[in-house]
Every structure is written in C-alpha cells, then in structure tokens.
Amino acid sequence: MLKIGIIGTGGIARAHIDGYQRFPAECEIVALCDITPGKAAAVGAELGLAGARAYDSAEDLLAAERLDLVSIATPPSSHAELTIAALRAGVDVLVEKPMAPSLEECDAMLAAAAENGQLLSVVAQNRFRDDMATLKEVLDSGLTGPVSHAQVSSAWWRGTAYYDLWWRGTWEKEGGGCTLNHAIHHLDLTSWMFGAPSAVTAVLSNAAHENSEVEDLSVAVLQYDRALVEVTSSVVHHGEEQAIVVQGRHARVSQPWKVVSDAAQENGFPAPGGDPGRVAEIEALAASHTPLEHEGHPGQIGDMLGAVRDRRRPAVDGADGRRAIELVTAIYAAGIERRTVDLPLAPDDPYYRAGTLLERAPHFFEKAESRTDLPGEITVGSSAAAGR
Known part of the structure; x- marks a missing residue:
C-alpha cells in the first residue's frame, strides 16, 4: 500500500x-x-x-x-x-x-x-483523454500525411474576480498568465503530437482583466520543418470552445472529431466527393481505439x-513537463522582445533564468485587489456549460 x-x-x-x-x-x-x-x-x-x-x-x-x-x-x-x-x-x-x-x-x-x-x-x-489519445493515434498512423498546418485553441473564459486571488495575476507568484497556466495543457499536447518546433513568434495582450499584471491573451506561431502551428491562449473566449484542428497533406482531422479528405482533379481543384476511402480508413482507425480505464x-x-x-x-x-515550459518561455520571449525566438533555448539565454520575466515582462495593469480565498465553485469547460 x-x-x-x-x-x-x-x-x-x-x-x-x-x-x-x-x-x-x-x-x-x-x-x-x-x-x-x-x-x-x-x-x-x-x-x-x-x-x-x-x-x-x-x-x-x-x-x-x-x-x-x-x-x-x-x-x-x-x-x-x-x-x-x-x-x-x-x-x-x-x-x-x-x-x-x-x-x-x-x-x-x-x-x-x-x-x-x-x-x-x-x-x-489531457494526454489521458480518449479523444486526445484517438487524435494522436490517427496522426501517428500516417493516414493524414505530413502535417501542413494546425490550429490549437486553448480557449477559456474567466471573470475579472478570478485574478483577485492573492497569487493570481502576478508575474512573481503565478509566473505568467493564460499562456503558462491555462494553455500549458494544449502546449503539452502540441509537443506530444507534433514534437518540438524550431522557432516561435508571438504577441501578448491583456484584453479584459484590469486586476492582472499578466496576459489574458496570446497568439503564437510555431515553426516546424515545413509546417506551421498556431496556438491561441486565452481566458477571454466566451463558451470555452477548445479545439485542435490538424491539416495533413491527405486529410484534415480534429477534436472535436471531424475528418475531411479532399482529392484533386487534373487541374488541381478539389474533386467532388473528395477521398471517401481515406475518410473511411481514418474513421475505422478512430473507432478501434481502446477506451482508457481512467x-x-x-x-x-x-x-x-x-x-x-x-x-x-x-x-x-519531468522532461515532458520541461518541454511545455520551453514553449511557454519562447512565447513570452517572442512576445516581450517582439522577435522570433529559435529553439532550443540555451542556459545562457536570459529567458532561461528565473527572474527574467520579473525584470522584463510588461505589467498590463497593476493588481489592486488581493484576497486569500474566493467564494463559489470552480467550474471549467463542460461543467460550466452544463449549468447554462
């Protein structure tokens, strides 16, 4: 025991x-x-x-x-x-x-x-979810072909009082905003499914939370060998409709689940009906996924x-956890310095060190309210939607 x-x-x-x-x-x-x-x-x-x-x-x-x-x-x-x-x-x-x-x-x-x-x-x-495990199995099968483009939407919504909790909304205690503390899940899934990018560019903003020093919205583009992956990190998206949409050379697959496979006419334009055989093969593979016990x-x-x-x-x-932090760090460095950041980040890079964000990150707003606890239930994603 x-x-x-x-x-x-x-x-x-x-x-x-x-x-x-x-x-x-x-x-x-x-x-x-x-x-x-x-x-x-x-x-x-x-x-x-x-x-x-x-x-x-x-x-x-x-x-x-x-x-x-x-x-x-x-x-x-x-x-x-x-x-x-x-x-x-x-x-x-x-x-x-x-x-x-x-x-x-x-x-x-x-x-x-x-x-x-x-x-x-x-x-x-989130790696231990049947929908994400299914998506990875399909991508690993090669049926979609090489990835061309992916859109990763870490879309959450939080009211302004969310940042009244004493440690939230500060670079010192929270360590960052939605990119670090919400999109970390999707950035981990991005690394798990696509591997490590070679470069990152990004922009940061605080669009709706005046009691927070940190960002509540970031948009990043991750560069791979030939593919581009867009990652939106947010706590300003009503409805919290999260998604991963992957465009391969031969097919598009996504969660929430959808499969599309286009085929070309001789002139390169899409042929009516696409490639139903490939769609059927992908659907069969997805249906064969063995559900996780937990x-x-x-x-x-x-x-x-x-x-x-x-x-x-x-x-x-721990190495998996570090890879997700390296992506977050690159997004912050790119957004704060307004430049493209090459990966991997070396130990002599200033953003490798603890304390650099405190020195360089913008305070979008100054934190004025700080409470030791907040009332009410914690509701996320489907649990919040169920109460609507």
Whole structure:
C-alpha cells in the first residue's frame, strides 16, 4: 500500500484526492498540508480523509511522514522548491502544471530527481483523454500525411474576480498568465503530437482583466520543418470552445472529431466527393481505439502509482513537463522582445533564468485587489456549460 501526501489543498488538490481515491487497493492518503492554518484538516474532514494527518508546513510533513509519493498542488512559484525538497527526502513527486515558471527551475528539479534516484512526473491530464489519445493515434498512423498546418485553441473564459486571488495575476507568484497556466495543457499536447518546433513568434495582450499584471491573451506561431502551428491562449473566449484542428497533406482531422479528405482533379481543384476511402480508413482507425480505464487526473495518477510500484518511467515525466515550459518561455520571449525566438533555448539565454520575466515582462495593469480565498465553485469547460 503506497503512502500518499498532498501539499496544497486548494481547488486542484481535489482532483488529486479524487484520483487517488479511485485506487483504494493501491494507495492511501496519509497526510495533507496547506500553509493556511486549519485548511488541510478541514479539507481532509470534508473529503472523508479523517485518518490523514494535517500539517501547516511542507517541511514538517516531509520530516514526520514516510511517504512513497507526494502530490504538489500549490501556486506555480513554489513548485520547484517543494519538489526539490520532496525528492531530497526520498519521495517520488507528481507536481501540478505548470512544472515551474522558468527553465532554470525545471532543470534544478530534473537534477534533484536524478541525483536522488526518485521519480518526477508533471500533471498533463489531457494526454489521458480518449479523444486526445484517438487524435494522436490517427496522426501517428500516417493516414493524414505530413502535417501542413494546425490550429490549437486553448480557449477559456474567466471573470475579472478570478485574478483577485492573492497569487493570481502576478508575474512573481503565478509566473505568467493564460499562456503558462491555462494553455500549458494544449502546449503539452502540441509537443506530444507534433514534437518540438524550431522557432516561435508571438504577441501578448491583456484584453479584459484590469486586476492582472499578466496576459489574458496570446497568439503564437510555431515553426516546424515545413509546417506551421498556431496556438491561441486565452481566458477571454466566451463558451470555452477548445479545439485542435490538424491539416495533413491527405486529410484534415480534429477534436472535436471531424475528418475531411479532399482529392484533386487534373487541374488541381478539389474533386467532388473528395477521398471517401481515406475518410473511411481514418474513421475505422478512430473507432478501434481502446477506451482508457481512467481519464484525466485519475488516469495519470493510476499510471504514476504503477511507475512508483514498478520503478519505471511514468508516461509523463519531468522532461515532458520541461518541454511545455520551453514553449511557454519562447512565447513570452517572442512576445516581450517582439522577435522570433529559435529553439532550443540555451542556459545562457536570459529567458532561461528565473527572474527574467520579473525584470522584463510588461505589467498590463497593476493588481489592486488581493484576497486569500474566493467564494463559489470552480467550474471549467463542460461543467460550466452544463449549468447554462
């Protein structure tokens, strides 16, 4: 029975707790920690974890408990420090996205994992979704042909009060805006499906959130060998209609699911009816996808529990988390400096270092409201739409 600790008991911690509770024969949550006095104990009681010990300090938790795995679900600026402390204490780590605000911190986390022989995984729960797994399987099959163009829309919507929470909307504590903390999922999927680009250009804006220093909208173009991938990162899109649309030489596929395959006449114009045979082949491949036993956080947590038990690489490791941060960093560098950024970013690049964003990033607005907690439920995507 693996012993689990949770550091940070805010909103996203509930997804971790739910995930671990799906595997009662494999693990037990024995400790919770939050810097707000009494919060860890209150969350434990609310969620049926009466036997879990509560701490106000991660240092105290790591010193007192003999854990196999810890989930870190705290604000991004604390991820590196807490992850490194846990790894040095001999505990494997599953850290929430984003891995850390800088590549320098990501590399320190990776080094700590290697030096202490521990496992490090970064949350990328959208890889553990049947629709995204199906899309990747189709792209990997080669049926679409080489990718020409993709549109990746990380479209979210948040009201202005969202940034009233004390750590949000600041370069220092949140580490960035929607590009880092919302589109990180889609940027991870972009890396997973298409690999690493060779260059990035981007623009940043704050279009609708006056209580936030950081961007609420960015548009980036990622350059590959011959393909271009557009990524829109947003918390200003009503309806939160997210999508990945991929144009291959032979067919277009997308999530939400759609398949189109054009065929050319002798003059190069589209032939009526397209290529129904290729469409049928792609549809058959998609239909053959074996559904995942668990999706989202439970899917990744189940994989991580297996990795801890078997001492194998998790499906999403620290290097995967770093790749997503490298894309975010390139988007910020391109948008702030108004130039094309070549990848990979070297350690002597100023944007590799922690602190460069604090020095160079624009304050679109100054944060005037700062609250320790916000009322109301956390609603995202389909859960919000269901209430309309």
